[in-house]
Amino acid sequence: MLLTITTTATPATDLGYLLHKHPDKAQSFEQSFGTAHVFYPEATDERCTAALMLEVDPRSLLRSRTSVNSPDFALAQYVNDRPFATSSLFTVALGRVFGSALKGRCNTRPELARTPIPLTLALPAVPCRGGADRARSLFEPLGWRVAAEPVPLDPGLPGWGDSHYLSLTLTGTMPLSEALSHLYVLLPAMDGAKHYWVDESEVDKLLRAGGATGGDGDDGPGWLASHPERGWITRRYLNRRDRYVRTALARLAEADDRTGDEEADDPATEDTAAAPAREERGPSLAEQRAGAVLAVLSAERATSVIDLGCGSGKLLERLVEDRALERITGVDVSTVSLERAHRALCRGCHPDGRGRHRPLFAGADGAREGSGDRLSRPELLVGSVVYRDARFSGHDAAVLMEVVEHLDPSRLSAMEESVFGAAQPRVVVVTTPNAEYNRHYEGLPEGAFRHDDHRFEWTRAEFTAWAEGVAERNGYAVRFLPVGPEHPETGAPTQMGVFTR
Ligand code: SAH
Numbered sequence: 001m002l003l004t005i006t007t008t009a010t011p012a013t014d015l016g017y018l019l020h021k022h023p024d025k026a027q028s029f030e031q032s033f034g035t036a037h038v039f040y041p042e043a044t045d046e047r048c049t050a051a052l053m054l055e056v057d058p059r060s061l062l063r064s065r066t067s068v069n070s071p072d073f074a075l076a077q078y079v080n081d082r083p084f085a086t087s088s089l090f091t092v093a094l095g096r097v098f099g100s101a102l103k104g105r106c107n108t109r110p111e112l113a114r115t116p117i118p119l120t121l122a123l124p125a126v127p128c129r130g131g132a133d134r135a136r137s138l139f140e141p142l143g144w145r146v147a148a149e150p151v152p153l154d155p156g157l158p159g160w161g162d163s164h165y166l167s168l169t170l171t172g173t174m175p176l177s178e179a180l181s182h183l184y185v186l187l188p189a190m191d192g193a194k195h196y197w198v199d200e201s202e203v204d205k206l207l208r209a210g211g212a213t214g215g216d217g218d219d220g221p222g223w224l225a226s227h228p229e230r231g232w233i234t235r236r237y238l239n240r241r242d243r244y245v246r247t248a249l250a251r252l253a254e255a256d257d258r259t260g261d262e263e264a265d266d267p268a269t270e271d272t273a274a275a276p277a278r279e280e281r282g283p284s285l286a287e288q289r290a291g292a293v294l295a296v297l298s299a300e301r302a303t304s305v306i307d308l309g310c311g312s313g314k315l316l317e318r319l320v321e322d323r324a325l326e327r328i329t330g331v332d333v334s335t336v337s338l339e340r341a342h343r344a345l346c347r348g349c350h351p352d353g354r355g356r357h358r359p360l361f362a363g364a365d366g367a368r369e370g371s372g373d374r375l376s377r378p379e380l381l382v383g384s385v386v387y388r389d390a391r392f393s394g395h396d397a398a399v400l401m402e403v404v405e406h407l408d409p410s411r412l413s414a415m416e417e418s419v420f421g422a423a424q425p426r427v428v429v430v431t432t433p434n435a436e437y438n439r440h441y442e443g444l445p446e447g448a449f450r451h452d453d454h455r456f457e458w459t460r461a462e463f464t465a466w467a468e469g470v471a472e473r474n475g476y477a478v479r480f481l482p483v484g485p486e487h488p489e490t491g492a493p494t495q496m497g498v499f500t501r
Contacts, residue, residue, distance in 0.1 A: 001090050002124055003052045003183070004041070005176075009117035012048035016040075017109050018176045019050055019101045029097050033057060036093040054093045087127060088188040095184060102184060102209070104177030119179050121170040125151060128166050128190040135166055138186050141228055144170040178223070181209045185224065189236040198239045203248045206237050212252055225252045247443045253284075254451060285484050289494050290315050292483045293399055293429050294322070296498050300427045302397035306331065307378075308385045308419065309403030313341025316378055320345065328378030329395065331385070338380050345378070386414040392423035400430045402494075405454045412466070420474035420499070428476070428499040430467065431483065433457045436490040460491055467497040476501050 007015050016023040023043035029036045034056040042049045095102060106113035128135055132148035139146045147169040150162035172179070185206060210224025224230055230252055238244045283291065293315060297305060303326050307315050310330035319328050332338050383389050385400070386407065392398070398419055407415055419428060433450055435457035444450065449457050458466070464480060471478040476499040482492030 001054045001056070001087070003090070003094070004049050004120075004122045005052075005179075006042075006047065006049040006120040006122070007117050007176075008047050009115075011045040013043050013045060014109070014112055014117075015048045015050055015176075016043070017106055017112060019098055020106075021050065023048060023050075029093075031093055031096065033089055033092075036097050038097060052094065052097060054090050056089060087191040091184050091187050094180065098180060101176055102180045104175065113177060114175055116174045117176065118173045119171070119176065121168075121179060121183065123168045123183075123187075125165045126168045126187065126190060127164060127192075128168075129164050129192060130190075131164070132166060134190065135168055137229055138190065138233070139170055139182065142172075142182055142223055143174060144172040144182075146170060178211075181211065182223070184209045185233065185237060189233045192236050192239075198241050198244065200244065200247075202238055203244050203251070206234065206248055207251055210252070221252075243442075250441065250443060285493055286314065289401060289431055289483050289496075290318055292481065292494075292496060293401055293431065294318055296429055296481070296496070297397055297399075297427070298322075298324075300397065300498075300500065302427055304328070304394075304396045306392060306395040306398045306423075306425070308392070308398055308400050309333075309406065310341060310380075311337045313337075313344045315399065315401055316341060317344055320378060327395065329381060329391070330378050331381045331383045331392070333382070333384045335382055338382060342380060385418060386411045388418045388422045392418065395423070395425050397427040397429070398423065398425040400428070402431055402433070404430060405432050405449075405451075405457055408455050416470050416474070420470055420476065424474075424501065426501050430497045430499070431494050432463060434463070434482075434491050434493060434495045435459050437487065437493045439490065440487065440493075458495075460495055463495050463497065467499070471499055 005015065005019075009015075013023050019038070021027060021038050023040040026037065026039035029038070031054075034054060037053045037055070038050065039053075040048065040050050100106070101113075104113045126135070128148075130137075131150060132146075135148040136146045149167045151165040151167055152162055170179075207222075207224070210227075211222025212225045224233065227233060231249065234248045234252065235245050238248060301324075303324070305319055305325060305327075306329040307319070308331050310316055310332050311334075313330060316328065316330045319325060330338070330341055332341070381391055383391065385403065400415075400419070404412065404415070419425075433454070436459050438444055438448075438450065438457070439446070441450070460480075467478045467480070470476070478497050478499045481496045481498065483494035483496050484492045486492045
């Protein structure tokens with residue numbers, strides 16, 4: 001089994017630094033299951049190719065009795081694809097031989113490791129049951145151009161058709177460590193037949209390689225957390241072991257959250273071992289929450305909405321579809337989140353620059369443009385809910401979706417004053433986690449919060465007491481609604497208060 005990595009960066013031989021392997025040398029590394037060789041078929045300043053070739057000794061696989069998923073016929077122990085397919089064995093070798101490159105370490109040239117470079121990765125025999133379409137759905141969202149040719153079962157006998165192996169060529173520009181991490185996770189996921197037993201440590205490996213464990217000064221959620229196929233990838237990588245899959249998906253949702261969004265899903269509502277994976281279970285909790293907020297706004301016949309702490313704009317994206325709304329505004333303290341919101345809303349931009357949003361970061365005193373095209377919404381503002389702000393006024397409804405728990409408790413009264421006291425929208429919708437429900441979250445230690453940035457999480461009694469106080473002090477009435485699956489003892493995962501004046 002073989003992988004070639006080609007770059008045309010200048011000088012291309014920098015690839016040697018990145019891989020920690022000198023282009024002039026051929027090197028071999030003994031593995032328990034065979035030998036990995038690294039060599040450079042070409043190495044000029046213009047173009048450099050490194051090859052990783054793994055020779056598997058099938059007898060070593062038998063000796064170590066590692067073939068857990070061996071197909072159900074006896075000979076399969078001896079006759080199988082492991083010696084030539086680019087499978088989970090290959091990724092083990094990749095992790096060992098190119099470990100530093102995978103982690104993005106390059107002591108001599110640290111800036112080089114972070115630099116995106118033009119890359120072509122070629123893999124002649126990748127086992128992939130879903131064929132070329134599956135390979136594209138996995139690699140294209142990560143920025144690769146994908147060429148995937150099915151390998152015929154027997155080139156001499158075309159009537160036999162294709163095997164489930166692909167000859168895969170990926171072309172793209174990115175840091176080498178990122179490219180290797182994509183292979184490290186996606187090759188075993190495509191293969192779906194791990195040669196070793198999957199245990200808890202595999203969850204950590206997956207999240208680390210998927211960039212979802214933070215660190216490295218990178219505050220993004222990592223590529224796996226934001227991958228549209230993250231459910232499928234996680235399930236396959238972890239050999240469909242439900243317990244680990246649920247833990248990993250919950251941690252990925254948290255990673256996505258840490259960058260500003262409340263997508264924390266609830267992995268434990270169905271705690272049977274056979275619980276279907278997330279994507280088969282209907283809408284996520286975040287989607288249900290947004291749906292519940294929209295339903296309330298519609299029932300209250302809101303004519304304009306300000307989304308306070310809008311994050312990356314999940315609710316705004318839904319609000320812009322509502323033609324009944326005359327004005328939509330998103331506010332957040334985080335410019336990173338607002339940029340994400342801007343990009344999300346920008347997808348529908350007209351080529352002539354008219355889009356579904358106003359120019360980013362309209363100033364505090366900036367004159368609002370005439371609405372012209374009704375789609376030129378919403379307005380995105382940098383601001384804080386704990387300061388009185390004239391721009392918050394003039395909206396019929398305000399939403400604080402999963403925001404109050406991010407405020408220091410000592411600042412809650414300042415938020416109350418700026419929203420309920422000064423801006424005074426007719427309707428205010430507040431959602432926040434129900435702490436009582438946390439015990440259903442597998443892997444969440446007792447007393448811990450669902451998200452690193454939460455300053456507190458309230459029980460239903462605590463939320464009710466706070467909300468009734470706010471309502472009374474500011475001349476509102478408040479009613480409460482559960483969001484998400486309700487448990488007879490703990491209630492629903494999200495609690496919602498609807499304040500009306
Ligand atoms: N409402 C969004 C995001 C919730 S995450 C959703 O439900 O998907 C909490 C958001 O509140 C983050 O985007 C954070 O930047 C924002 N936030 C925290 N403190 C804030 C403050 N004082 N003023 C405005 N936004 C704040």
